[in-house]
Amino acid sequence: MRNNLKLLGELQEIDLKIDLLHGEKDTLLGEIAALENSVVEARNVIAEKSAEAVSLEEAKKALEESLAVESENIVRSEARLKEIKTQKEYQAVSKEISSAKKLTVELEEQILQKVGQFEELQKVMAEKQENLNALEVNIAAQQGELQTKVDKLEAEIAAGVVAKDAAVKGLPASIMKRYYKLRDQRRGLAVVEAKDGSCLGCNMNLPPQLYNSLFRGDDVITCPHCQRMLILRQETEN
Template sequence: MKKKLEMLEQLQEIDVQIDILKNNQSGLFGEVSGIEQELDSAREVVAGLEARIAQLEQEKAEFEASLATEQENIRRSETNMKEIKTNKEFQAVGREITVARKQTQEIEEQILQKLGQVEEVNSELAGRRADLTLLEQNSEERREAKQTEIDALQGDIDADVARRAEITQALPPGLVKRYDSLREQRRGQAVAIARDGYCLGCNMNLPPQLYNSLFRADDLISCPHCQRVLILKQQQAG
């Protein structure tokens, strides 16, 4: 029975180590995900600026079309003025031309404003694209470094899993099942150290008769409080 207890203790040490390795690996996966999210955010900014430029260009094109229409109206009105015979008609067309010229001036101002906005956004876009290029290069290096760490941890996990399999195969299936069930119920700790009359798993006092029976190590004894399998570890003299 002492040998089985030692194997259970080894099994728990391996499982704790596997948990630590997997937790570290999960953290690295989270960092890789963070790198991807950072890239996605930068790409969204670039895409948003590109969409803004396309919108401004479309608005500018619409103003340019309106300007061309107004300029054509002015030319047509000026041509018609040559054929007008009455002063009243001449004044009416003149007013139309004045209004049209004012409209063309306003449209030209709008076009200049759009050109300025396009130039401003293009300048920002150029900077964002440059930043994105650097970020993509840097992110690739960071991803590769994280993946190397992940792969190294996986190698350690695989080695521990193999060691675990050797131990579980040497133990009775019922005992392994009991151990796994306890480990699941007790936050990863199925085996607890007993010392000086206490269970160090739950820090509760053990009944004296039960504690004394641990010295014989002829049976599996569980803590009556937390149900963990107890292994006696006496305090070594200093």
């Protein structure tokens, strides 16, 4: 049983180390994901600007088509003036021409406005693309460094798993069942040290008789307060 208690202490240390390594790995993976997300966001901004550019081009094209129609109408109306016989009809057509010319001026101004907006948008897109290129280079370097750390942690986790498997093989199934149940219930801490008459898991005083029985090491004893398995460090170290 003393050997079982020693193995339990070793197993708990291994599991806590593996838990810590997993936590560090998750943190690094979160950083990598955040870096990837920053690139995605930058690309999405460029995509939005590109969509705006397409919309401006379509709006400009529609204005140019309207301008072409009005210009053709003016030409036809001016040709009609030469054939008009009455003053009333002449005035009506002249008014149509005047309105059409006014509209063409407005359309031309709108087209110029769209051209200006498009050019400005292109400048913004070029700047953002340049920033994105620099960001991708910078992030690629950071991701490489982070991935190296992740790979190192994964190697340490794998080594921990090998050590854990060796410890588990030496422990009875009944003890392992209790151990894993306590791990789930007590946030990963199933085995704790008893020292100076207290449980270091919950910091509660242990009954003297129970504490003294730990020195014999002939059974797995649990804390009556937190139910964790108790070990004496000097027992596991000798």
